[in-house]
Amino acid sequence: MSETELQAWQAQFFSERVRVPSSGADGVYFREQVFGALDVLSEALPELQAALGEPNFRFFVRELLTQAQPRDAFGTTLVEPFLRSLLTRPELSDRPQQLQLVRDSIERLRTPHACV
């Protein structure tokens, strides 16, 4: 991912929340897939939510991710850039432990857990 692309992700991340389309057309199954991929963050997720100050973090992330187009069956092509954008968030800069968990999560995206 280029620096420009990464910045585009970051710009979206704390932008105004996208309203759920009244048509509901974002797709319930895809939402579950995004949440599943986000579970790569595992036990780090609640702390990240708190640190980023977004009480509806999962909802917000789903809205962000559904604006992009995946290029793989697992959805990792969506989630990995998002995780990389977390590494640059100022809210997390003094939390080395959480940042390491994010780095570990990026690594784990390459090896889906079920095959371990």
Add this chain to the structure above:
Amino acid sequence: MTARMGISLRHDWVDSLLTTQPPLPALEVIFEQWVFASDAALGRLEQLRERYPVLLHCLSMNIGSSDPLDRHYFEQVRVFADRFAVSAVSDHLSWRSIDGVWSLSLLPLPRTEGTLAHVAGRLDEAQAFLDRTIALENISQYLPVPGDIPFVDMFNELHRRCGAPIHLDLNNLLVTERWLGESPGAFLDRLEADVAWVHVAGHQDVPLPVDDHSRMPTAACMELLARVSPSVPVILEWDRERPSLRELLPAISPEQAANV
């Protein structure tokens, strides 16, 4: 509702299920929700597996696509299915990608002989790889598709050619009826394929229905369910505006509520 109804598992219900262990007949697990889960989360799922039969529902087999089947994906499904000794596996009669770009939705296929031949070939390959039959779910359809083969005959024929049962989603039939005018009753009248399991759900009308799994199943959905053999497992799906398990189970069955 009915004591024969299990639920499609969501993460926020796991702890409550482990604590209360209500007498649900089965749990459905969505593969994509667990493939990146932590060891601790998978351990909790194993505890649930000890208590409940598990049906594995997948979103990304991409059976109808013209892109190559993703062997890496199927390998993960196979390992997961073995680890959790799942009772059955399903995905959708649909496609999701073209030239490697994936849609956010499950897309409908033309109802033609060409489609049947294409899907049958891929289904044979996928089933051989998983060493399991793959039940195919009827998706909600909002627009007409090319072809003149009745939708139900797509499933009948894939069952005849590949041994694949249908994963029958009754709410999807009702949603499709409102958009395309296709009768759910006629679908069930003509259905010959074995039924692996049934999905029920409720939907919003905005003003036409969208399959958002946001309500209890409608009376019409439960009337259709009465036409399905009582030996077939039934799974309730709920995604939007999801209640807690404590709120949900009494609505499904008083027997189950007594244990929460």
